[in-house]
Amino acid sequence: MxxxxxxxxxxxxxxxxxxxxxxxxxxxxxxxxxxxxxxxxxxxxxxxxxxxxxxxxxxxxxxxxxxxxxxxxVRWWQRVWRYMQLPDVHAVSDAFVSAMPLTSYNAASELEVDCCERLLANMRAQPGGGRMEQVLWAASGSEAIQKSLWASLRFTPGRDVILATRRGFHGKKGLANAVTGSETDPDRDPRVRFISFPTDECCDVQRRREPIDLAPYERELQSLADELAGRFCCLITEPYLGGSGSFHPQPEYLQLLERFCRQHDIIFILDEIQSNFGRTGPMYAYTHYGVEPDIVCLGKGLGNGVPVSAAVGRADVLGSLDYGHGSDTWSAHPLGSAAVLATLDEFETTDxxxxxxxxxxxxxxxxxxxxxxxxxxxxxxxxxxxxxxxxxxxxxxxxxxxxxxxxxxxxxxxxxxxxxxxxxxxxxxxxxxxxxxxxxxxxxxxxxxxxxxxxxxxxxxx
Ligand SMILES: Cc1ncc(COP(=O)(O)O)c(C=O)c1O
Missing domain, CATH: 3.90.1150.10 (Aspartate Aminotransferase, domain 1)
Structure with a gap:
């Protein structure tokens, strides 16, 4: 090397x-x-x-x-600044007595509460956001993915199988890496089983506008159900394959996955770390893909550059983590909350x-x-x-x-x-x-x- x-x-x-x-x-x-x-x-x-x-x-x-x-x-920075309660930098130094701390470990603030409430309200207001009840913060995309999987596994004791869609990218760390790629990757986590994600059917803009034949995917899902019924915990997918070269499926494919989840009582996790905040058109991709996920993972554009991410979704699932299971040094830090609020402000008040x-x-x-x-x-x-x-x-x-x-x-x-x-x-x-x-x-x-x-x-x- x-x-x-x-x-x-x-x-x-x-x-x-x-x-x-x-x-x-x-x-x-x-x-x-x-x-x-x-x-x-x-x-x-x-x-x-x-x-x-x-x-x-x-x-x-x-x-x-x-x-x-x-x-x-500029306006975004001014908002971040105001949310952090920072004074004019040229002001006298004791003006900083009002500023927010730069950590929220073992403490919280109204800023964090406001940020959760605003984010949840924004997500619930969009079609498909009906299950958005709580926010589990993290600092990077892969951490948000890991936390969503940890919570799902704890919520469904005895159900150990995680379904993931082939050729996905969910991050490089731990369980986020385990649900990335496919079963051919070495050292695969045995709990993860993969199903195909359409590539041929959406290989260009024109073909994507044609109807998708769902039969091969239905067959694959059925054979997994025959083998593993009762053992499924959650299914994680992306709205489109980003890291694998931009394959954007017909919405009916994601709707099929969601139906399968509902039939088998599987937690449906949608990784919107790339797509959130307008990337695919609407505020969240779940809206135009016509699905209602149990958990949506957010990152990247969420803080417009300030490192912040989150797993957002059902309170019963996220609540299955006990004290400390989802905590770490940077999660929910005030600068992240200020950035998310400022970004939401921009999306909610401009075109x-x-x-x-x-x-x-x-x-x-x-x-x-x-x-x-x-x-x-x-x-x-x-x-x-x-x-x-x-x-x-x-x-x-x-x-x-x-x-x-x-x-x-x-x-x-x-x-x-x-x-x-x-x-x-x-x-x-x-x-x-x-x-x-x-x-x-x-x-x-x-x-x-x-x-x-x-x-x-x-x-x-x-
Ligand atoms: C869809 C998706 N999920 C998860 C991740 C991982 O995010 P991070 O690099 O912040 O850990 C990425 C990063 O590119 C991504 O595109």
Whole structure:
């Protein structure tokens, strides 16, 4: 294993190259997911980040679907500040006597209570949110998933089987990792059994609009029921396969899973860590997928960048955890509560969801056009979360082509328009997920830049 992989360097980036060199000495590479650009960010505002050389990059990642409201929105920060009861920073120091503490371990505050109540009210107000009764806070997505599974297992003593959908991604830690992937992964937790998630039926935007044949999934579920009836505890799935390359199923598939859960008294957990707060269109994906989960896991965009996550759902299930079972240092910390409240304020008082839906149509059109370059095999997505699958070209794999595109988009076109992308998912799928607030004309301009850059890559590789 190479502890010191080749340094990522780009021509014309002296400060960034020096920083990448220093970084490689002080952090192990495993901290990051590989991206051939490894952008060094010196500042950010709205839908853009800037390198130390002052090169402007349109952020088509939102971090990793985190900053749905863009980076550092002023009104959002003012709200966070007010919820934290922080005074003007220039005010006299004793004004800080009113400020909230930065920990809530062994103590709680009205801020936390308000935040739970507001979040629950927001979730219940959407179709499908009828079971949202309590909030079990956490700091990262995988922790929220783990807590939802712990609570489910304790709620159903003697029922040890966790059902998960194949090729899902729920996190890298503990039980969250155990329900990720499929049974072919080594060291699989024997309690977890997998069922297929549609990929062929929703392999592009057009096919997804056609009805899905549920019969193969019904057969699979029936054979699991024949084998394991009485042992099912919970079923965990995502609205769409994100990490596995953007497969967005027809709603009827999730509705089938929900029906199965109801028939067998199984706790239905929906992982909305990527999709929450408007990513797929509505506030939560459960609304337009037409399901009513028992537990919904939230994260990423929930705090617009402040680390906060939660398992939200039925009080009887979450209440099965005893004192301490779901506690940890950072859960429910006041800064997280302030961030969630400020984010809810923005979603509840502005037209950010409508803006996201306008942006969605622009993204679909601009990304579909990339197929004309000959290096894109498929485009899949909904709302403001899209996947662009690259083709194998000659001796180059789709992964090589995707990596070449990420790097070329980062370096920009001949008009200096550059796009910040994540490294490819599922080896060859580029994720496009800009902040929901990106103005449509700016998105169109940068999609045009991507078209030009992809065209250049196509010439180089063919
Ligand atoms: C759907 C989904 N669930 C869970 C997680 C895990 O979240 P975290 O990385 O915050 O632990 C992710 C992260 O990408 C995700 O996309």
């Amino acid at each position: 190479d502890a010191h992989p080749p340094l990522i360097e780009h021509a014309g980036e002296p400060q960034s190259n020096a920083l990448r060199g220093r970084l490689s000495r002080v952090e192990p590479k495993g901290l990051r997911t590989y991206t051939p650009s490894l952008a060094m960010v010196a500042r950010s505002q709205g839908c853009y980040v800037w390198t130390p050389e002052e090169r402007k990059l349109a952020d088509f990642t939102s971090g990793v679907l985190v900053s749905n409201l863009g980076h550092n929105p 950010v969801l409508a803006q996201g839906q306008r942006l969605s149509a622009t993204l679909e059109h601009g990304l579909e056009r990339l197929k004309e370059t000959g290096i894109v095999a498929n485009v899949r997505g909904e709302g403001c979360v899209w996947g662009v699958e690259c083709r194998d070209i000659g001796a180059l794999t789709g992964r090589d082509v995707a990596n070449a595109c990420v790097k070329a988009c980062y370096l920009g076109d001949d008009r200096g328009r550059a796009v910040h992308l994540l490294g490819p998912l599922a080896s060859k799928v580029l994720r496009v997920s800009p902040p929901l607030v990106m103005p449509v004309d700016e998105a169109r301009d940068y999609l045009d830049a991507m078209y030009d850059v992809f065209g250049t890559v196509a010439k180089q590789v063919s």
